[in-house]
Amino acid sequence: xxxxxxxxxxxxxxxxxxxxxxxxxxxxxxxxxxxxxxxxxxxxxxxxxxxxxxxxxxxxxxxxxxxxxxxxxxxxxxxxxxxxxxxxxxxxxxxxxxxxxxxxxxxxxxxxxxxxxxxxxxxxxxxxxxxxxxxxxxxxxxxxxxxxxxxxxxxxxxxxxxxxxxxxxxxxxxxxxxxxxxxxxxxxxxxxxxxxxxxxxxxxxxxxxxxxxxxxxxxxxx
Numbered sequence: 001x002x003x004x005x006x007x008x009x010x011x012x013x014x015x016x017x018x019x020x021x022x023x024x025x026x027x028x029x030x031x032x033x034x035x036x037x038x039x040x041x042x043x044x045x046x047x048x049x050x051x052x053x054x055x056x057x058x059x060x061x062x063x064x065x066x067x068x069x070x071x072x073x074x075x076x077x078x079x080x081x082x083x084x085x086x087x088x089x090x091x092x093x094x095x096x097x098x099x100x101x102x103x104x105x106x107x108x109x110x111x112x113x114x115x116x117x118x119x120x121x122x123x124x125x126x127x128x129x130x131x132x133x134x135x136x137x138x139x140x141x142x143x144x145x146x147x148x149x150x151x152x153x154x155x156x157x158x159x160x161x162x163x164x165x166x167x168x169x170x171x172x173x174x175x176x177x178x179x180x181x182x183x184x185x186x187x188x189x190x191x192x193x194x195x196x197x198x199x200x201x202x203x204x205x206x207x208x209x210x211x212x213x214x215x216x217x218x219x220x221x222x
Contacts, residue, residue, distance in 0.1 A: 006182070007162040009102055010152050011130075012050075013110035013117065015168040016186050018124050019090040020080075021049055027079040028060075033073070037064050045190065050169025052111045074149055088121040092186070094207040099129040101211040107134040107156055109148045109165075111172075112210045132156060144171040146179035153179070164214060170198035184213060 013020040024136075025044040032039060039047070047063065048056045053073070061068050074151040099106060108130050110117055115194040121127040132155045139147035153160045165176035165183045168190050176183045177199035185192070185200035204213055 003103055004164075004213065005217065006104060006164040008105040008107060008131075008153075008156050009164045009214070010046060010107045010109050010149060010176070010181070012165075012167045012169070012172050013108055013112060013120060015049065015092070015189065016166055017092060017095055017108070017126055018120050019092050019118065019210075021045075021168075022189065023083045023087070023090075024080055025049075027076060027083060028056075032060060032064075033066060035069070037062075045169075048106055049190075050111065050143060050167075050171035052136055053113070055142070059135065059212045061195075062113065074100045084123065091124055091126070092207060095126070098207040098210045099126070102214070105131045105156060105158070107152050109152045110134070111136045111148070113137060122130065143169075143175035144178070146175050149176050149179035149181055153181075166210065167200070169194070170194055173198035173200050182217070184210065 011017055025041065025048065028044060028048060029039060047059050057068060057073060104168055106129055112120070112135055114135045114137050117133060121133065127133070132152065134148050134152045134155070136142045136148065139151050141147045149163070149165065150160060153163050160180040163181045164179045165182055167173045167176055167188045168185060173183050173185055173195055183200045185195035185203045186205070186207070187203040188205045195203050202217065204210060204211055
């Protein structure tokens with residue numbers, strides 16, 4: 001008998017596997033400040049974390065009350081690449097331990113574009129852990145719609161109800177819950193109460209806790 005009540009675990013990427021959200025937010029913060037829009041870290045998370053770049057560009061324009069300058073998207077992307085070249089692509093602490101410990105099929109589902117997904121997987125060295133990786137270009141609608149999680153479950157040939165999901169952003173949590181999945185939220189850089197309000201059944205701030213958390217949830221069901 002399996003020690004888990006699930007048949008697979010699906011991971012988000014940014015903020016769950018690789019610590020890119022703080023890097024991206026630094027670039028957003030700097031570039032928006034140049035346009036005289038000053039946001040603190042909590043505001044950046046609230047407006048941008050977990051959404052597609054396309055939606056974030058629309059949000060930035062709305063917050064500015066004006067169109068973004070020509071070439072803004074290209075400079076934003078270059079700014080992120082410069083951050084990676086300068087500091088490397090940091091992993092979420094202990095994520096390799098968590099991925100190795102979980103004795104279940106694992107997949108990844110990200111709102112990132114395919115090119116960016118492959119870049120992060122290559123730089124991080126985490127591709128080896130996943131049976132399948134889905135990106136926003138595989139589905140019609142991005143998170144918070146459930147499409148990418150339903151697509152990933154279909155690829156895995158596992159019912160959505162038998163999939164656990166590891167997410168951090170409320171948008172991602174809402175997407176997985178709408179797909180009928182059980183969500184465990186990584187809260188090291190997020191507000192646990194907001195994650196719970198979005199539908200997470202549990203929150204944790206250390207990836208070394210994840211395997212036991214899934215097992216404990218199993219025990220609670222028995």
